[in-house]
Amino acid sequence: MSLLVVCEHDRGALSDASLEALTFGRPLAAAAGLDLAAVVIGEGADAAAAGLGAHGAATVHVASHPILTDFGPEAWGETVAQLVRSTGVTAVLACGTERGNEVVAQGAARLDQPFVANCRSVEPGTDGWTMTRVQWGGSLLEDATLTADVHLVTVAHHAVEAVTADLPAAGTVSTFAPDLDESLARTVVVDRVVLTQGITLSTAPVVVGGGRGVGSAEAFAPLEELAAELGGVVGCSRAVTNNGWRPHSDQVGQTGTRIAPEIYIASGISGAIQHWVGAMAAKNILAINTDAEANMVARAGHAVIGDLHQVVPAITEEVRRRRGS
Amino acid sequence: MLTLGPAEAEEQLRYAASVGAHRLVLVPIAEVDWDPQRTAAALAGAIGDLEAADGPFDLVLFGNESADAGGFQVGVRVAHALGRPIVNGIKGIDVGGDPGAGDVPEGSVAARREIDGGFEVYRVPLPAVLGVKEGINLPRYPTMKGRLASKKVEMALDERTADAGGQGRVRLHRPEEQVSETIILGTGPEAAPAVVDLLEELGVFQ
Incomplete structure (x- = not known):
């Protein structure tokens, strides 16, 4: 049984947001008695997978399929749902970025499970999980409960500072080939336009x-x-x-x-x-x-x-x- | 324009009519909030009934997330229930066949989503669902004529039941205020050297 962290990366370089999710996921998995697993999807996933043991992932799923080359919310969400069904995943975590919330929502819809977005803290329990999540962008907090067969949550971006694991985990890479209907290509990115080279508002020092x-x-x-x-x-x-x-x-x-x-x-x-x-x-x-x-x-x-x-x-x-x- | 909410939500629907909505549907709820799964089930049902009567919508738009609860999922769940594609975070839409939509084929939309330093483009076949973000346009203000006309637009009530989902609310509270003693570096332009000292100390200016 495992907690699956959905990681984002840019052509193989893991995003800071994903490192936050892994940082948040390590104690959560331990408290829930789950192994920590991660999934990386898309072009460059192999490179991104290589470093994940250092961040505590015992298993790293590299999802591979022709329509997963670029980002597509439906194809990514379906991949997460299939990993849950086939690899003993009982909890899913991502960072609450645009993509993170979208992919987990897609997974939740497909699994017909609840999904709690933008948590600051999560306490697993045998009778359901409890969490504090942010509302109004963080100016209001909600204490919430989650009762589910599969627990799907995202951690609010910047809620934790990313650090590497004290003890690295095996990071065993495992290829996962989801069975994706070709129709899911309908929501895959077809073009990308760069307006600003170099530093941007979200990365500027x-x-x-x-x-x-x-x-x-x-x-x-x-x-x-x-x-x-x-x-x-x-x-x-x-x-x-x-x-x-x-x-x-x-x-x-x-x-x-x-x-x-x-x-x-x-x-x-x-x-x-x-x-x-x-x-x-x-x-x-x-x-x-x-x-x-x-x-x-x-x-x-x-x-x-x-x-x-x-x-x-x-x-x-x-x-x-x-x-x- | 369709929404789910308490009786006060009628005001928002009237406002929508004053800026152009021709038809208003409220799924009334007694409790203050329904969880996201329950909300999505009710909205999918309401859309299904509207479509059964008048044929399918080409495009259903959702707000990317509610300003208050911020669940980031109702649109996705509804699209999935309707078996339609959805992309979230959209800040630009070109409808195929429209003048100015370039080479976007009829029967599809090009949707733009902001990414760091630019945007990415999706080509989604209709019928589709999109989650749109603030900043996609500057909403117009209602005109007097629009305001008057909005009072005559019929408001349909669609009472629905749906099972509660797995997310429950315990309570809302304010985050602990970060108490910071503000250090006043000075007054007016004379404070500039103290500011640059600070920038040096932080390592953002060498």
Whole structure:
């Protein structure tokens, strides 16, 4: 009997989110008396599988089928469901990313089992499992119960920090060939368009955020300059996208991107809860605001009280001065 | 426009009518929340009845997740029950045959989903289900004319029963507030050196 961790990878490189799921899964499997298994799907799965023993997986299933080359939610979900039926899996775990929640939901629908998304903690029990899960992006918590033959859950992204296992496990690789109907190719990715090369909002070590206080699309230029000096990117609040100053893809928040930089420089952002839940995984937050009472100032580790239109260029200038450029 | 919820959900449906929905269906529930499996079973049943009367929908759109419960699964379960394809996280749709849809063949949709630094494209044959995300468009505001017209749109009630699923709620609570003493680095542009000291300390500026 095993707990199966569904891993995501990019052409063989495991995602940080998957390492979080494995980190979360190790004590969970131990508490539930289950072996830890993992599954990797798609092009490069072999390479991704090789490192999973170090993360505690006793068994690594490499799912192989012509229509699994690229991501497809139905084909991936069906693969998970078949692994559950055929390899003694009694619990399924993934990280609550877009894909993680989607694939586990697909698996749950196919198995006709419940699925609890975005948990922060999970306690297995013989009479059903209990868990605390996040709602409203993390501003509200729900204590929930899960009664099921197969327990399917996801762990909220950034709820745990990924670490390798104290003791590596065997990581025995086993090929799994699911029986997939060709019709499932209908939801496989057919094309991928890259708009931004290099660092992005979700991976940037520095995010310079702007809110309503920035005032216009043009007034983001100094924020762009500071971000460029620090090797970071610009993010924004919902007020900014609603005003059409920046595209929705720059939005940080519950319905935008969850960021986790080394530092988030939040300028002219009051810190509404929907924004905060997208920013709270930042390791450090510097708030720049004219209002010393703003929520963002109260929640930040550091703050500068002042007008961002003066403060942000002054920081850029100081960075350049110290670099001697 | 179809929703499942308590009587207050009628307000949302009326709002939908004021911005263009022609037909409103409410699956009324007494309790505040139904679990995702129960919700999906009731909605799949309601869609099935609508289709039995008027023929199949080409495209059924769900919100990717509810803003409150955030179960991330009702659309997937309904699509599975209806035997239709679904892709979640969609922020752009081109309907085949529409002007501007390029080479997307009639009888299918091209759906775009954001990924880190770009987007990926799906080509899904109709009939289909899509889970759409906020940011797919900027919703219009209701006009006065729309508001008035919405009052005349018929609201159908579809009472349904469905078995409870395996997820139960015990209680809701607020997360412990992370108490942080905010260190004020200064006031105005004079604070810049202190900010850069901090950036150096954090190793984000060398």
